[in-house]
Amino acid sequence: MNILARIRRIPFWSWIWFILGALYFLLPLYATVNFSLRMERDVIGFKAYVRAFEDPDFLKTFMYSNMLALMTILASIILIVPTAYWIRLRLPEARRVVEFITLLPFVVPAIILVFGLIRIYSSPIKIPFTDTTLLQPLTTFEIGTDILIVAGYVVLGLPYMYRSVDTGMRTVDVRTLTEAAQSLGASWFTIIVKVILPNIRAALLSGALLTFAIVVGEVTLASFLGVPAFGPYLFLLGQHRAYEPAALSFASFLLTWLAMGLIQLFTGGQGQASGAH
């Protein structure tokens, strides 16, 4: 084969598109890293990273966001796994309406959701048709706000978590597993915790990591509900600092990468995309 034929077999346009894509992907990352390393004049160093990580507020807000992510993941699992399980086992007629609800967060973006949540839960919750106050407004006390924001995050993660769990249950024979456990005398609780959960752990993990990626840097709900989370902290830091925010932005990127990499590892399949923009 001569050289000309060999050159002709190179997929020229494919390479062009790929290289363009790679440049577009990598340039912002390179620019961010490059910038974050130049805090000291004429020296390449990690000073911005040290400064950023040393800030006690960083640790506080970052831990708080991780706590929110953990609560969101737990709440989603407790809410979604029994529901998806029950639909698969006993109530297939509810599938359509539940799937419809899990799609609703695509129609109600975060900014609209938080708008509605604030309007509903910033007034006291009363027993209908009476003047008896059941609960103080959720937005006025710390635990109330935490409950509200975790609920909001469960909603934002609903499409991904439900899809993950449902796909996971499709691959294991839920019915046979249940029959087997029942014939050995297991209760519903035992069946879900000891039989179903371990069998869908890969799906749970990918759903959990995706939820984590949504929650940790989330800004919209966090800033409007006024919680001391990492997203609003990073935003405020960007208002009066230059190098530390760049360092933390790159660190966030690595964190997202880690979460997505783990999903790939556990599911062996394709990455999923969330929608908390």
Place this chain on the structure above:
Amino acid sequence: MAQTALKLKGSPPVSDWKKWLGVTPFFLFAILFLVLPSLRLVMGSFTNSEGQFTFANLLQLFQEQFILDAYWLSIRISAATAIGGGIFGFLLAYSVTVGGLPKPLRSALITFSGVASNFAGVPLAFSFIATLGRTGFVTALIKNVFGINLYQQTEFDLYSFWGLSLTYMYFQFPLMVLIMAPALDGLKREWREAAENLGASTTQYWLRVALPVLLPSILGSMILLFGNAFGAYATAYALTGGRLGIITIQIGAQIRGDVLHNPGLGYAMAMGMVIIMAISLIGYSWLQKRSERWLR
């Protein structure tokens, strides 16, 4: 058959209403934290300041120029990034699937797309400021290599329509890659062989066979990208600090303080957004169903 037999033997039949008890917590949660908040906005948009029913808010929506401008700007940005991101994402997906690039590049691109489509909000905005801001890396590069000062000699501004669109593209076209790669895999080799045997050229094969099969999928994905950009708030807010008046930014201002001096109008503005999102989701699922006829 075996399953029904097992079911009859294994557990006693549960009566109809008791079956629904199993999904009550889910419905209760959905009502409390999704349905009620949405309904509150819908009801609010039909209520005037005295608490009476009215259509005035909805009508006013079409009379306030700055609200129409906000919707229009959002629609333009979403459409531009959906079409641009859609085309570029398709070409990228093409290059790693049927385009003949080495296999490892494909998994690299898919992994990267998974990360990039989830990389948004404040960190994304900061990355683009470091890249194309006034002192950004690429801005400096263009100045040094081509001698062009982007901010003085051209119209370019990162904190404008094109700047925000370019930033949105960072999560838009990876999403397209993630959706289109499996669809392109669904193109059957037989179709291409059949076309070639009948004497079709590569161009003819793409125009007459492959693209028509892929078209619903491509259009559907673009609609999904449209909704993705239309609902975005954090990235735009972090990038422009609220200066670029897209619809989500205006709604955010209305939440922080009643800038319209009419809560009902604020609710109507939110409802208008939900309606546009709903239309795009319906369009997406309709096209998705059509595309399943041929692919997979």
